[in-house]
Amino acid sequence: MKRRFLLSSAICAISAAAFLSAADTPSRTRRHVEALASTKLEGRLAGSNGERLASDYLIAELRKMGARPLPGQKDFRLPFEFTAGTKDGGSTIALASEMPGGARALSFSDNGDVTGPVVFAGYGIVVPESQDFGYDSYATLDVKDKVVVVLRYFPEDADQKTRGILARYADLRYKAMAARQHGAKAMIVLTGPRSPNAGELAPITFDTALAGSGIVAISVTGAVGQALFASSGKTVEEAQKALDSANPHVAGFELPGVTAGVHAAVVREKRTGNNVVAYLPATVPATTLAKPWVAIGAHYDHLGHGEAGNTLADKADANKIHFGADDNASGSSAVLDIAATLARQPRRRNVLIGFWSGEELGLIGSAAFAAAPPLPLDALAAYLNFDMVGRMQDNKLTVQATGTSPAWAKLIEQTNIAAGFDLLLQTDPYQPTDVSTFNSSGVPCLSFFTGTHADYHKPSDTADKIDYEDLDRVADFAAAIVRRLEDGAEAPQFTKVEQQTQPGGGRAGTRVFTGTIPDYSTDVKGLLLSGVIGGGPAEQAGLRKGDIIVEISGQTIANIYDYTYALDVLKIGQPTKVIYVREGKRVETMLTPAARK
Amino acid sequence: MNFFRIAIVTLVLATPAFSQQPSGYQERDFLTRVRRLTVEGRRAGEGYWSPDGRRLVFQSEREPGNPFYQIYVLDLGSGETTRISPGLGKTTCAFFRPGTDEIEFASTHADPKSKQYQDDELAFRASGKERRYAWDYDPEMDIYAYNEKTKAMKRLTTARGYDAEGSYSPDGQWIVFTSMRDAYNRTLTDAEKKQLETDPSYFAEIYIMRADGSGQKRLTTAVGYDGGPFFTQDGKKIVWRRFDEKGLIADVWMMNPDGTDQRQITDFGSMSWAPYMHPSGQYIIFASNKLGFENFELFMVDTEGKKEPVRVTYSDGFDGLPVPSPDGKQLAWTSSRSGGAAGQLFLAQWNHEKALEAIRNAPPRKSSKK
Structure with a gap:
């Protein structure tokens, strides 16, 4: 509990009055937090019933204060669609005949039926030449229009x-991309007898907001593996053992006389999330204010029961309600x-009030709002974002x-002279929260x-741990800033900030810097840019927000994963060809990757 | 970082890291509700209270055309900040004159080369080069009194050599200040000439004058930098810091306003400077790099210097230039605790009772000489 001082000088008398009222009157924010972080709302997972109940609460509060739906909108809720998860929709594999229970789609597989001769491509790993390592499972194989087993x-x-090097290129997505780029029609994944989880199907991983990766891809059981290798004169184990020393000269081989019929079916569960957006109309007739809006916002979704895999809880608690207080x-x-x-x-500017959903799944809600804004975003004088403001320590507030x-x-x-926080300022707008979208x-x-x-992304982030007095102070501080903006x-003039490091989503170990900001929230084929970093290679190459990168350095890009893998091939300082789609047209440019700082 | 009412010393020598016994106290025992007052600009510091405790006058680098400090008054009620210095050249060390609308500060704006120096410094910064921050003791620095009502500026010193670090007596009748005029008003030996080139602060001594600039009188004569003088709350003493001849060790001293009864208060074996008497008259708060050459922290010591100083701040980076509010319940100081090398102005509630208790419990003073 913080101690309060009664102060004698005038300035301090003001503060003292504020302290007294804070101590005597209940917190204004407490009831909101307790309602939103209650058991009933079940952690407010985007698209869930808990999210729905949370939006009901927000809308009731907005109505109480006299806020309205945005101009031209009938409802406070602005829905957006996203992929909430994937499951297998009855994938099968047939050799001589169908092998029941023998196959499961990989979560990023295209849906479709493929039949063709089968080639065993070892571990299916291709280490980019830039690594000077020399490991290419496809070096001696022709897999064009065939089915590969890896x-x-x-x-x-x-x-x-x-292992350290090969592991970087052993992700199943990367293997699928390599197979696709070598012309294979489908990829079958087999967990070898000498590996952990031997003979088991690969689980369908949680995968949001993404479409297929441009190839049919399934995993099969050990029994299917045996059947595939039956005509080769080798057991699966013998074939694996020969490869397991990582000798780059051990090649894969055709599986003679085998024709595989692959049926891959991935059901992508589309869900609808809801942003809740309202506004308070200006009360003073706007004369000629260039930007007649000010916006405030926060995401209101959280992790539900940890379904999305982004919980940090121990296994025992991972399925409990994540209250997200x-x-x-x-x-x-x-x-x-x-x-x-x-x-x-009184207000000289309209105040936009945004509650974003899908933030925890990758800023999906705010990105959807910005992608199709109900009002032009250049009418916003400013946007103030609030994400995790309830656990103040030692009066420190980060802006x-x-x-x-x-x-x-x-x-x-x-x-802040009146608010009195020990401010820490960060110039960087490329933060893992919705402020990034507006920047x-x-x-x-x-x-x-x-x-x-310590309670971050755990079920223990509960309402009783919130510092309500300081949460009220943060609200007062921000309200005063909005007043000055109004x-x-x-x-305020906008300044583009150059980014120091690439946003999350890129893989550790990627050394090149391209200055693209991928949009994680769409399922277009290719890589949609939600922005480019000021002064970065992408901006210099003429790329901009809304462009869709479809090819880089000769490699087709179907999604963000292809893109991050493609980056491994790029050489720092060496111009490379990039093809992107802008307004429906393919455009070619040269991009010179820089070293990541 | 900020070396004004201190002025340091561009040498980088490791001060022997004297270990100090933990006092059992922490920063939050003395300072609560720490708040950052300045945000704008590259750096800010040296905040001094108006006698009514409603305003602070401070220096800050915050204007696009001028890379040097200018003087600003911050109204703690409205949050408004107003520049009161001319905007041209360098300024430092402002102080409210009690009972009047006047504020004194030191400025180089009368130097015709001021604009050129600004442009040169801006060009240097634009080139991307960096140098260690150092105060340059501009010999064109003179003390002025600015009247907030009439906006008039009156020049109080004219001597060649750095005149700065001024502060008023509580009755507003006197200014005690630092001057390096001794380096210019007599013939220097060759050794002294060399000294002037490498470290002019060696010549700095404490002077006193009437608030109108008349009756300027030298109070100290010891070799080494004497600077940063302030009157105590009752006006009966001056507290300042005295450097040794090499400019590496400094300690807190007190004397009468006529220069008599000069007494050393600390013997801390480090660079101890920026002393300011708490309005209770019971202890002095100061800064010292006792814990490492670049790690300045605030300490406090009893007015007789009988006890070992008690550490006040426990934050990374620079903490210095402490100034208690007139009611003694708050403390303004300069700190780089929010990151970066440059200081900003901070304010916190000051726990006077805890401070007294900690000083009472402190062990007797050790000597730095073994």
């Missing part, structure tokens, strides 16, 4: 260093409270994205954050 994982007996009932409550404050005051406008420093300094749209923005903690005749 072993799961990577050579079991290789030394540590070799700090992440992000706290931010949602701050937005409700700020909006309620602003609703009682992120301050580099997005030269106006922020003065505004924050002035406002990409060229809106000056800020994001408020009180720091991470009152200013000028809107």
Whole structure:
């Protein structure tokens, strides 16, 4: 419990009055957090019943304060579709005859039926030439229009260093891309008898917002494996053992006389999430304000019962309700409270109030909003984001994205004199929260954050651990900033911040820097850019937000994974051809990758 | 970092890291509700209170055309900040004159080369090069009094050599300040000339004058940098810091306003500077790099210097230039605790009772000489 001082000087008298009222009156934000982080709302997973109930609560509160649906909208809810999960839809494999229970689709497989001769391609690993390592499972094989069989994982007996390299290219997605690029029609994955999970089907992994990877891909049982190898004169184990030293000269081989019929069916479960968006109309007749809107927002979704695999809980707790009191009932409550404050005051600008869903699955909700905005985003003077603002330590408040406008420093300094936080400022707007979406749209923005903690993404992030007094203070501080933004005749100027590191989604170990910001929330074929980094190679190559990269350095790109794998092939400083689609047309450009800092 | 009412010392020598016994206290025992006051600009610091405790005057690099400090008044009620210095050249060390609308500070704006220096520094920064931050003791620095009502500026010193680090007596009648005029108003020996080139602060001494600039009188004569003087709350003493001849070790001293009864308060074997008397008159808060050459922390010591100083701050980076509010319940200071090398102005609630208790419990002073 923080101690309060009664102070004598005038400035302090003001603060003292504020302290007293804080101590005597209940927190304004507490009831919001307790409602949103309650058991009934089951962790507010995007697209779930809990999300629905949470949106009901938000809408009821918005109605109470007199907020309205956005102009031209009938409803506060703005729905968006996303892929919530994948399951097998009855995939099969037939050799001489169908082998029941022998196959399961990989989560990224295209749906379809493929029949063809079969080639065993070892571990199916291709290490890019740039690695100067020399390992290519396809070096001596012709797999064009054939079905390839590859072993799961990577050579079991290789030394540590070799494993370290091969492991980077052993992901099943990477293997599927290699197979596709060598012209194979389908890829069959077999978990070898010398590997863990021998003979078992590969599980369908959780996979959001992505379409197929451009090839039919299944895993098969050990029994199917035996049948495939029956005519080859070798057992699967013998074939695997020969490969397991990682000797690059051990090649795969055709499986003579075998024809496989592969039926792959992946059911992608589409769900609908709901952003909740409202506004408070300006009360003072707007004269000629260039940007007549100010926006505040927070994501209100969380992890549900940990279904999406992004829980940090121990196995025993991973399926429990993740209440998400700090992440992000706290931010949602701050937005409700700020909006309620602003609703009682005269306003020179319209105030947009956004509650985003699908943030935890990859900023899906805010990205959907920005992709088809109900009002032009360049009408927004600024966007203020709140994500995890309920666990203040030692009066420290982090304000992120301050580099997005030269106006922020003065505004924050002035406002904080009364608010009195020990501010930590981060210029970087490329944060793992919805502020990133608005930065990409060229809106000056800020994001408020009180720091991470041991309960982050665990069921123990509960309402009783929230520091409500300081949560109220954060709301007051931000409301005062919004007031100043509303009152200013000028809107803050937007400054593009150059990014220091690439956003999440890229794999550890990728060394090249291209300056693209992938959109993780769509299922277009190719890589849709939600932005490019100021001054980065992509911007210099003429790429921009909305472009879809479909080929890079001769490799076709069907999705983000293809793209990250393709990056491994690129050489720093060496121009490479990039083909992208803009407004339906294929455009070619040269991009020179830089070294990642 | 900020070396004004201190002025340091571009040498980088490791001060022997004297170990200090843990006091059993932590920062939050003395400082609570730490808040960052300045955000704008590259750096800010040296915040001094108005007598009514409603405002602070401070220096900050925050204007596009000028890479040097200018003087600003921060209204703690409204959050508004107003520049009161001319905007041209370098400034430092401002102080409210009690009972008047005047604020004194030191400035180089009368130097015709001021604009050129600004442009040169901006060009240097634009080139991407970096140098260690160092205060340059500009010999064109003179003390001015600015009137907030009339906006008039009155020049109080004219001597060649750095005149700065001024502060008023509680009755507003006197200014105690630092001057390096001794390096210019007599013929220097060859050794002294060399000294002036490498470290002019060697010549710095404490002076006193009337608030109108008349009656300028030298108070100290010891070799080494004497600087950063402030009156105590009752106006009966001056507290300042004295460097040794080499400019590496500094300690807190006190004397009468006429220069008599000069007494060493600390013997801390480190660079101890920026002393300021708490308004209770019971202890002095100061900064020291006792714990490592670049790790300045705040300490406090009883006015007789009988006890070992007690550590106040426990944060990474620079903490210095402590100034208690007139009611003694808050502390303004300069810190780089929010990251980066440059300081910003901070404010916290000050726990006077805990401070007294910690000083009472402190062990007797050890000597730095073994």
